[in-house]
Amino acid sequence: MPRPNHWWNAVIVDDEWRMIDACLASSSNPKRALYSSLSGPSADLWWFLARPTEICWTHVPEHHDQQHIVPPVAYDTLLNLPCACPAYFKNGLELVDFNTSLTRIEDLEMVHIMFNVPSDVEIAAEVEARAFTKDNDGDLFESGDIVKKKALAQAEWFNGVKRYTVKALLPGDEGQGVLKVYAGKRGLMQSIKDIPHPLAFTLPIIHTGENPPYEFVTRHPTPHAQRHDIYVVQPQCQQLALNNTFVFAIRQHPSSLSGSAQSALTPASNPGSTSPVPFARPSSAMSVNASSASGSSASGTVAGKKPAKLAIQTPGGKILRLMRKEDRKGISVGSRTPDEEVSDGGTWETIIKCSEKGIWRGLVLADRTARWCVFAEWTCVG
Incomplete structure (x- = not known):
């Protein structure tokens, strides 16, 4: 005690x-x-x-x-x-299948937690760790600085309930750090440079073994496209290899169950299909088959509402539309396995050969204007 x-x-x-x-x-x-x-x-x-x-x-x-x-x-x-602050309870967060083993990772594993939120709540997350440096004798010591690294926080819907999935890694070989999750009203985040929301809860991260450099895909808030929640299934890594073929898969769902901007959070039923063990880092989702991207527009509906139009923009400015994936049986796309829980949304995807160096962007059409909003960024390197 x-x-x-x-x-x-x-x-x-x-x-x-x-x-x-x-x-x-x-x-x-x-x-x-x-x-x-x-x-x-x-x-x-x-x-x-x-x-x-x-x-x-x-x-x-x-x-x-x-x-x-x-x-x-x-x-x-x-x-x-978890150390929960007032924002955790004010915003109605509910952890799903939480286990303390999820924050103790080894080598290429990553922290992977999920929690339910009301439809009008958005989440941001980052990892903080104390920086280390070497003295003249080569010994490590804490420099007193704080190193921060963005975590990947994305929203999906399961059984009519909005659920966030947060994936996080330590910045380097610090061995331990803190995952900080921020929560607030949807639409307040204007950019990734600043988090306007209060701290909701924190979790300690303990890592053993090697921790090679890895960056998640950069997710941008879309204050002008609020009608849909967008989840990047793959690629979830930041860097894409030049002249390789990738499957770009995006899942989307209307951001509210009704026409109103707010819907009540109902208890989500989880049959226990999500394993409470650390998950492996998402792969680059590279496909062995090269294919040209289709330019046809997205079609179909999600949960009875018209889906948002999604596209990928090349570094040269060319816009490649994403098509709806018709066969959703099993949802074996990306890191999801057939026996895991199936989300409520639909999946849009296309296969692209990344033949240009630079920034590749994920685009979604704004709610009220005919312009594209950037929701994700990848970097293609040679």
């Missing part, structure tokens, strides 16, 4: 237990920035009258009866929960 290092109050309001942490809510607390996104002299009201089942993610009482949870939860379970 860990030593106690913090104090808070438990009160009864309307015959229900509630927790008050006036210390953490105060702007004078030097550690408030670790648990709150507020700045300035205002108090963080979430820490007043918090539910016992929510505050237990960060506050573990010394005595079981002070949890005020029936039945009490074991210490090991509480200490292995």
Whole structure:
């Protein structure tokens, strides 16, 4: 049992237990920035009258009866929960099949977590690690700098519920780092340069073995194309090899179940088909068969709504349309295997031989104007 290092109050309001942490809510607390996104002299009201089942993610009482949870939860379970901030509960996030083994990876494995969100919530994620440098004797020591690396966060829909999949790696051979997941209202992110959302939860990453350089595909927010959630199935790697043929596969789904901009989050049924073990890094999805890209437009509907038009733009500016994949039985495209859960959306794909060096872009047509919005970028290198 860990030593106690913090104090808070438990009160009864309307015959229900509630927790008050006036210390953490105060702007004078030097550690408030670790648990709150507020700045300035205002108090963080979430820490007043918090539910016992929510505050237990960060506050573990010394005595079981002070949890005020029936039945009490074991210490090991509480200490292995992610460190959840108020944004986690305010935005209604729900972890799916979480297991602590997912954050302990070896060699070419990667962190792979999933969680459900309401339809009007968007996610951003990054990994932070302490940088190391060598002294004159060749010994490693912490330089005091923080190294950051973007994680791949994409949304899909399963059984009418929006689900985010986050894939993350450490920046280098630091051995350990922290995965930070940010959550907020959909449409606020304008670029990948800045994350406007508050921190929702964090997870420790522990890596053993070699960690060769690897970058995920760059995903851009599309504030002018909000009607559909887009998931890049493949290639999920950043770099593409020159004069090689790749299958570009994109999955899309309407961003809301109804005509309104917001729909309620319903509990998702997961039959346990997702394995709680680390996943291998996504391959480059290179195909052995070369084929020219088709220029026909996307057709068909997804969940009764007109799908968004998708395309790939070459470094030279040529636009290659993606076609709907008719055969969705099994969904064996990319990293998904036939026995895994099938998403609600449709898949659009094309086969392209990358014969040009430079930036290849994924495009989606804007909601209200006849212009393309960039949602993904790959780099073709020789």
